[in-house]
Amino acid sequence: MSRPCRVVVLISGSGSNLQTLIDRAADGRLPIHIVAVISNRADAYGLKRAARAGITTRVLSHRDYDSREQYDEALAALIDAQEPDLVVLAGFMRILSQGFVNRYHGRMLNIHPSLLPLFRGLHTHRRALEAGHTEHGCSVHFVTPDLDAGPVIVQARVPVLADDDETSLARRVQGQEHRIYPLAVAWFAQGRLRLGPDGILLDGHLLREPVQVRPDEDLPDEPA
Numbered sequence: 167m168s169r170p171c172r173v174v175v176l177i178s179g180s181g182s183n184l185q186t187l188i189d190r191a192a193d194g195r196l197p198i199h200i201v202a203v204i205s206n207r208a209d210a211y212g213l214k215r216a217a218r219a220g221i222t223t224r225v226l227s228h229r230d231y232d233s234r235e236q237y238d239e240a241l242a243a244l245i246d247a248q249e250p251d252l253v254v255l256a257g258f259m260r261i262l263s264q265g266f267v268n269r270y271h272g273r274m275l276n277i278h279p280s281l282l283p284l285f286r287g288l289h290t291h292r293r294a295l296e297a298g299h300t301e302h303g304c305s306v307h308f309v310t311p312d313l314d315a316g317p318v319i320v321q322a323r324v325p326v327l328a329d330d331d332e333t334s335l336a337r338r339v340q341g342q343e344h345r346i347y348p349l350a351v352a353w354f355a356q357g358r359l360r361l362g363p364d365g366i367l368l369d370g371h372l373l374r375e376p377v378q379v380r381p382d383e384d385l386p387d388e389p390a
């Protein structure tokens with residue numbers, strides 16, 4: 167890609183993953199141009215992060231629409247006006263209609279706070295604790311119409327500690343989210359990552375299993 171990859175980020179809340187992308191784009195480690203941040207909630211703190219970075223922000227409240235399809239149409243119009251190469255879901259708390267998902271097939275990523283296919287949906291940290299798992303983590307995946315079920319690109323695992331509660335476990339997982347999301351976005355922006363008819367292609371090879379990142383591993387895009 168000769169020009170930097172144009173990215174639209176969708177959020178609903180704090181935007182800590184968005185912040186990581188902003189920071190890495192700013193310091194030149196991520197070859198992307200975040201052209202807009204769109205939130206379905208006016209009070210999302212991530213909007214402040216975007217504004218602080220000089221990024222265009224838009225609020226599109228789902229409350230102003232009668233149906234999911236109508237909202238998603240309006241959202242797609244906002245997104246398409248920015249002519250993005252990639253749509254990044256970063257804590258966008260909406261179920262997406264099939265038409266919307268299909269429109270961005272192969273160019274929409276999501277991060278989910280579990281080791282997919284485990285714990286699709288909400289309250290993943292609580293559910294991992296309740297299930298007595300000794301390992302938990304996060305996954306970046308291409309978005310497909312089934313919720314949290316698209317092909318997984320990369321995962322990071324963290325241990326579940328004996329004294330963990332939901333908050334401490336969430337914090338440890340989020341630390342890893344902030345590592346693997348920029349990594350996957352960088353691969354896409356560099357033209358190394360694609361969704362082909364048979365699955366994910368990374369550097370031209372079919373990815374049979376998600377890439378696994380250890381919590382303490384130096385990543386290619388991180389300073390040693």
Ligand code: GRF
Pocket residue numbers: 177179180181182183184212256257258277278279304340343
């Ligand atoms: C993250 O935990 C992510 O995995 C989930 O939503 C949360 C967003 O957090 N999809 P933030 O808004 O990026 O801080």
